[in-house]
Amino acid sequence: MTVPEITPEERAELDKALYDALHPLASAIRSRQTGLPADRAWDADPVEVALSVLAAWKVVDGEVRRLSGQAAATAGSYGASYEQLGAVWGITRQGARKKWPDAVGRPASAAADTRRLALFGGTAELVRASAGQWTWAGTGADGASGAADEGARCTTAEEAAAHAGAFLKEHAPGTDRPS
Template structure:
């Protein structure tokens, strides 16, 4: 069963890369994607096409044959340029997030259908160099209390800061080897410092 936000290990699970990360498309799904994209591009091209705008000013719907005119296809090409720009921006963002969560350049390249060398050239900042990786704090709520799991880059170790439901506060030293160990320690602290009658189970 997949974890929910109520589970103490939810954020640790979110920050753990699954392998494989995806399944291949069914051919019918790709046909559907093609149809959706074509419909969207045609709609935008019709909007900016000077020829179609002229028809609409005359109170007419552009005839179907307009779509084969060279100037209309130039409008299509212009739309596709914008689509490509958006795709490239989204791809760069996805690659950076995946890379900072532990995905390697071979994995990024495989997802995009290119070699790892090409992936490194395409997204040079996606995968942090060893020793420069950054980790977002992992929030934790359990047994009525809250905590945040942090990584100390200098010590290359994990630590936590926690507030129990009974008001007890703790900030440990960076002594945990993994985020899982730090999360387990923070969870134990929160369980030990619940209000009477409060349980995380």
């Protein structure tokens, strides 16, 4: 996959959406910096106003970095390689590994492929299968045992945790269960 290009029209739409999203944040930052009400926050030295807009872009930049890291980790959890992540970002495999060091799981021991979940007074173990998919087995607070259906596999640990968590909630103290 190559770095995606956007059309001039798409760029104009993106610019507008970003400026629309930025304005309330810049206004809030400016108001906090000056102590002025939001409707007067822009009545100041133009340099100070421009710097408050720059401060808002800095916040947005940090959020974009955080969200892109989450997207890289999600892609890695589905099996994307650092080579693929780098290609999308327009950097080398090594650059992607440096940018998102934990995005792609490394082959490790079976112990590293097992996670424990404790919720609603019960516990569950999430296990990564050899094919990279996840399964779970657990014991509810009421002593009931449960596991992923035979042959059912989840594509991420989070998906397996959601299924296990639903089971544990169903078997929590005080939970009404159908007879």
